Amino acid sequence: MSERKWSDAEFRPRIGVVGAGAVGCYYAGKLAELGCEVHFLMRSDYEHVARHGLRIESDEGNLALKTVRVYNSPEMIGPVDLVFVAIKSTANDALPQLIAPLLGDDTAILTVQNGLGNDEFLAGHFGAERLMGGLCFICLNRISPGVIRHFGHGKITLGEFQRAPGDRVGKMAALFNSAGVKCEAVSDLALEQWRKLVWNIPFNGLSIAANATVADVLASPGLAKLARDLMLETIAAAGALGFAIEESFADFQIDRSRTMGPYKPSSMIDYLAGNAVEVQAIWQDPLERGINAGASLPRLEMLTALLGRLCKIV
Amino acid sequence: MSERKWSDAEFRPRIGVVGAGAVGCYYAGKLAELGCEVHFLMRSDYEHVARHGLRIESDEGNLALKTVRVYNSPEMIGPVDLVFVAIKSTANDALPQLIAPLLGDDTAILTVQNGLGNDEFLAGHFGAERLMGGLCFICLNRISPGVIRHFGHGKITLGEFQRAPGDRVGKMAALFNSAGVKCEAVSDLALEQWRKLVWNIPFNGLSIAANATVADVLASPGLAKLARDLMLETIAAAGALGFAIEESFADFQIDRSRTMGPYKPSSMIDYLAGNAVEVQAIWQDPLERGINAGASLPRLEMLTALLGRLCKIV
Numbered sequence: 274m275s276e277r278k279w280s281d282a283e284f285r286p287r288i289g290v291v292g293a294g295a296v297g298c299y300y301a302g303k304l305a306e307l308g309c310e311v312h313f314l315m316r317s318d319y320e321h322v323a324r325h326g327l328r329i330e331s332d333e334g335n336l337a338l339k340t341v342r343v344y345n346s347p348e349m350i351g352p353v354d355l356v357f358v359a360i361k362s363t364a365n366d367a368l369p370q371l372i373a374p375l376l377g378d379d380t381a382i383l384t385v386q387n388g389l390g391n392d393e394f395l396a397g398h399f400g401a402e403r404l405m406g407g408l409c410f411i412c413l414n415r416i417s418p419g420v421i422r423h424f425g426h427g428k429i430t431l432g433e434f435q436r437a438p439g440d441r442v443g444k445m446a447a448l449f450n451s452a453g454v455k456c457e458a459v460s461d462l463a464l465e466q467w468r469k470l471v472w473n474i475p476f477n478g479l480s481i482a483a484n485a486t487v488a489d490v491l492a493s494p495g496l497a498k499l500a501r502d503l504m505l506e507t508i509a510a511a512g513a514l515g516f517a518i519e520e521s522f523a524d525f526q527i528d529r530s531r532t533m534g535p536y537k538p539s540s541m542i543d544y545l546a547g548n549a550v551e552v553q554a555i556w557q558d559p560l561e562r563g564i565n566a567g568a569s570l571p572r573l574e575m576l577t578a579l580l581g582r583l584c585k586i587v
Numbered sequence: 588m589s590e591r592k593w594s595d596a597e598f599r600p601r602i603g604v605v606g607a608g609a610v611g612c613y614y615a616g617k618l619a620e621l622g623c624e625v626h627f628l629m630r631s632d633y634e635h636v637a638r639h640g641l642r643i644e645s646d647e648g649n650l651a652l653k654t655v656r657v658y659n660s661p662e663m664i665g666p667v668d669l670v671f672v673a674i675k676s677t678a679n680d681a682l683p684q685l686i687a688p689l690l691g692d693d694t695a696i697l698t699v700q701n702g703l704g705n706d707e708f709l710a711g712h713f714g715a716e717r718l719m720g721g722l723c724f725i726c727l728n729r730i731s732p733g734v735i736r737h738f739g740h741g742k743i744t745l746g747e748f749q750r751a752p753g754d755r756v757g758k759m760a761a762l763f764n765s766a767g768v769k770c771e772a773v774s775d776l777a778l779e780q781w782r783k784l785v786w787n788i789p790f791n792g793l794s795i796a797a798n799a800t801v802a803d804v805l806a807s808p809g810l811a812k813l814a815r816d817l818m819l820e821t822i823a824a825a826g827a828l829g830f831a832i833e834e835s836f837a838d839f840q841i842d843r844s845r846t847m848g849p850y851k852p853s854s855m856i857d858y859l860a861g862n863a864v865e866v867q868a869i870w871q872d873p874l875e876r877g878i879n880a881g882a883s884l885p886r887l888e889m890l891t892a893l894l895g896r897l898c899k900i901v
Contacts, residue, residue: 482796483896495892502885571816571885578809579893582797 292360388554702868824877
């Protein structure tokens with residue numbers, strides 16, 4: 274598999290977006306605005322976006338893409354240079370069929386899905402050497418078909434699956450930065466996934482179990498302590514698996530969250546809308562890995578049990 | 588204060604019931620059927636019960652009291668021999684005014700309220716020597732005004748507040764047993780309160796936090812383990828406070844619960860109806876006592892924080 278083209282300064286990858294919800298539309302929309310040829314695979318919003326395009330509303334400036342390359346089958350897109358995977362992990366079973374038509378010999382796959390296990394799943398189906406992973410630190414919600422509301426943040430942390438970053442990570446990071454998306458290449462993607470879980474496990478979890486926005490959690494002394502304790506358990510699980518995260522990272526994350534206001538994490542939006550919640554990827558999988566590595570995780574275990582019941586997966 | 592009358596085999600106490608919900612109506616209804624002079628203080632159901640009486644529906648036999656002594660002010664009842672307190676602990680602030688008109692020099696007070704702190708509250712207002720406590724192990728719900736549905740169980744565990752049981756506990760136990768209510772006198776009421784919490788803390792708590800009936804909790808491996816872990820934490824809290832409960836009591840309680848089916852604990856009924864939930868008495872107070880005594884209670888602390896938010900007391 275050739276990666277040479279990724280080192281070409283002029284190269285603009287042809288991109289296929291699988292899972293064009295809020296995250297997929299925001300980031301790929303930015304790349305389309307930059308001039309990349311971006312093909313969006315859509316289901317529920319297909320008709321609306323084909324007709325009206327995409328709109329991103331943000332205090333940092335609105336973005337309207339009037340004409341969008343949108344498709345309702347991957348065969349109509351064909352092979353691309355990069356598959357951008359932003360589908361919910363609860364729909365991973367559909368990915369082999371959705372991605373296969375997009376693959377050429379040297380197509381890369383970048384998953385920005387939440388939680389653990391997604392890159393391993395895709396690597397198992399399509400080969401580890403294709404896989405990159407990205408972590409999105411962003412507050413946004415899809416507020417209607419084709420309309421994304423961006424509440425703040427946006428940084429992507431980008432890495433290769435189980436190896437050091439090379440030319441294609443560098444190219445994608447450069448493209449994102451050129452598109453106005455802060456992007457940083459990292460050498461240990463798995464460590465960064467655990468660092469992201471330090472926020473997602475408490476705040477996405479309590480948004481459902483306590484019916485609480487980020488501001489609600491921080492306003493309640495009991496919930497704020499619980500969020501921090503869940504962060505410390507996540508750090509302990511990561512540590513048991515060999516991923517060292519300093520405990521002060523919990524306080525940093527709590528402080529960082531104070532700027533978010535009454536933000537509803539994506540899991541809360543899904544839950545309130547009656548959609549599937551990523552319980553396996555965000556809570557169950559990290560819990561099982563941590564327990565197997567010998568960590569003591571009573572709160573994470575309790576949260577996972579509650580979410581399993583509330584989200585009707587048990 | 589004379590207790591001599593309680594040792595008289597013929598003595599039938601005049602009883603005033605404060606808090607005539609499901610529990611108050613069931614037990615005092617049984618005593619009324621036995622021939623005791625029972626005066627019910629009611630608010631929302633006053634009109635209906637005055638007109639139609641009380642009905643208890645049970646597989647063990649229905650009970651209809653066509654004529655009930657029902658009042659909407661305690662002054663109309665006047666001094667009684669026994670005040671039977673079954674009001675929700677969230678309304679304790681109203682008790683001093685409701686009980687004072689019912690007291691004579693030697694009136695006893697029996698509280699069968701849930702959780703911790705109720706007997707201490709009443710002892711502080713009316714004197715420790717008046718106080719008895721009862722623990723009700725019963726499945727029942729008020730299904731409409733004046734109509735109680737009994738799903739099973741019913742035993743009362745009866746004791747004096749901070750002292751050994753004497754004549755009046757013996758008399759009340761004998762009356763309940765004569766009325767078909769199994770009743771046992773115990774020497775350590777506070778220990779029995781903790782033993783009752785071993786069931787109430789997990790099952791009442793998870794009925795709200797996981798939207799789960801007793802059967803739902805037992806059907807989910809994650810929730811069933813969590814219920815047992817919460818029982819073990821409750822036992823640890825009790826132990827730290829000097830109340831010895833064997834750990835096998837948790838398994839006994841889990842097994843006992845299998846006969847209950849899809850029973851909704853009273854807290855779940857309250858929560859779903861938008862009524863106040865006894866968060867302070869059942870979770871917050873036990874948590875604080877346990878933590879102050881040095882117990883490690885991560886799950887109880889988490890459950891209390893979630894319930895505080897869900898029941899809007901934080």
